[in-house]
Amino acid sequence: MSAAAWVLGGHQSRRLAADRRQLVLGATLLLAPWLLLSLFAGMGPPPADPAGWVATAVEQQLRYTLLILCGVLLVAGFVLLGAWLRRAGENTYTLLGLTALLLATPLFIVNMAYWGTFLLDSFRLVVATGSAQRPDWYKPMRDLMNLLGAVAVALQYATAIAFTAALHRVGWCRPTASRWLMGLSGTALVLSVLPAAVPVPLAIASYVVSIPAVPFLIPYWLSLLLLRRAGATASPAILAPLETCSPAPNPPEILPLKWMPVFFLVLLGYSGRAQVTGSNYALTGVTIIDARHPVPVAHQTILIRHQTITAIFLDGSQPLPDSARVVRLQGKYVVPGLIDAHVHLATDPSGVDNRAHVLAVLRRLLYSGVTSVRDMAGDARILAGLARDAATGEIVSPAIYYSALLAGPAFFQDPRTALASKGAVAGTLPYMRAVTSSTDLVLAVAEAKGTGATGLKLYADVAAPLVAHIVREATRQNLPVWAHAWLQHAKPAEVVAAGVGVVSHAPLLLYEKLDTIPPSWKTQRHGAAFWDSATPDLSALFALMKERHTILDATLLTYQEWGQEDSTMRYAYEVGKRLTTQAYKAGVLLAAGTDDDQKQFVPKEVELLVKGAGLSAFDALTAATLNGAKALHLETTRGTVAVGKMADLVVLDKNPLQDISNLEAVYAVIKAGKFFQKE
Incomplete structure (x- = not known):
């Protein structure tokens, strides 16, 4: 935000003609929501349970009020920008953008009001009655609000696409920047409307682009572009409306446009990883096979919180926590994480077992479904460091136990x-x-x-x-x-x-x-x-x-x-x-x-x-799971898929009991609650 203020000062906006001041004001309003979003982000994630919502009621109301104000500022900015574009002769994309915006805004406000008031009131009722069961109307209302929110997000991305196209037509958005902004907005729009039953990476991306603050990114970048060019020489297509403006020297780029997609993708990737390794999610539609279940148990939901399996039940037989991300795995099989009871990782740390080699091996081990290993003698000075790094998540590795x-x-x-x-x-x-x-x-x-x-x-x-x-x-x-x-x-x-x-x-x-x-x-x-x-x-x-x-x-x-x-x-x-x-x-x-x-x-x-x-x-399979855990004296925490045990799991595409080679058909691996999609 300080950088944006510097851009405004650099353009000496107060000395611009009235027409260009309108453009700058509109761009500033598109940028302004991020002042409020920084406050929103500083509050941290919403509470994970109804009691937490009730205990922080004022904070939750403030959180969603800030988002509503962000939406209002966005509308004001685009309306001013739309008026300026129409005077510049661009009507088609401007009207499309304004239409999408005016459809999105009421839906966005209603959805944020639901989260800040109605949902809070329903949680008060749950806490007051002491019942974990939600009222009958709760799920239909939540599903409706989720639908309205998805439509609002898609329309917000459509608004960004339309206004970028309009600015390109009047020469205020160069072709390369236009392609990137429209491409990112279009990709986000498609991701936001994906159905729930999609592969995990797409589900994660869909979740990220639907977070209420994320659609504000494209207008933010668009505002920086406009503020940067507001004092520069205008293109021939719009010289006439700006004849009275004195071009200012082109300022240095605060965020070079060529790096915008990189920044967006890094943000998306980081957010996606945070969801994959999130502390609270549900695997639904799975078939469980472990030492306690010689006959596979189908249509199961596994709840994972932090590193632990907290519940296992028949799909749909219990409500899912509101804070739980749902990973739909229909047709997949879940077995306990595999345990290799005999490895040697550090026989020759200065030679073949050098760190680069061992880290590559550990990564491959994990992605093959091995979540724990028993090292049967090596340089314990090296093994202690590897075990520590594996435990803290600093390396992609099974848990390491050594002798x-x-x-x-x-x-x-x-x-x-x-x-x-x-x-x-x-x-x-x-x-x-x-x-x-x-x-x-x-x-x-x-x-x-x-x-x-x-x-x-x-x-x-x-x-x-x-x-x-x-x-x-x-x-x-x-x-x-x-x-x-x-x-x-x-x-x-x-x-x-x-x-x-x-x-x-x-x-x-x-x-x-x-x-x-x-x-x-x-x-x-x-x-x-x-x-x-x-x-x-x-x-x-x-x-x-x-x-x-x-x-x-x-x-x-x-x-x-x-x-x-x-x-x-x-x-x-x-x-x-x-x-x-x-x-x-x-x-x-x-x-x-x-x-x-x-x-x-x-x-x-x-x-x-x-x-x-x-x-x-x-x-x-029991030999590679429960018996491996017994060898390590870890059978109380690992080796089976059970409530209270560590969430060390392997998700398979095929049934290993039909053909043991199906144990190599790994779809994903969960180690200590962290979800690793098979590479």
């Missing part, structure tokens, strides 16, 4: 440990420590927990008694313990018996019965019948796992890829998927972890659980 690694001293000859410990000695850091029977485990566990780790990972070279001691101390300090299924000096049954919550890598379960892998498994090619007979029966181990509620993180995907790259490792996938089948049939809980350095994502692991290990699509 601190404990292993025997021999393991730290592995070059990967040096990469993840750069700047220090591998095996001496709180998040990557060598342990023996003489280690102060109270201190070691406390320091590991202090790194922000969600759990401990036992990797290799740890004896069974030490495993049990670590589990006891970690349990005392409320830190979960995860481990490789075989630790060289501890067999799988010993690891399970010690109380480890999750064991990783199905092929390592072989070491319950074998001391070494038969050489022929590595050097010869064998068919399915051979592997069926060669795979040992581990029913006793799996009975123990079921009894202890131990989760198996099978990681079939990484072994399939490994076998494709190295023929000597083909046995691992063949045996691993058969052992996973045994575990599944024995009632062992399975989680879905990839462990393939994020080459492919968890939907592929889920597909292998179905097509390789024989899980049903429902149980494989």
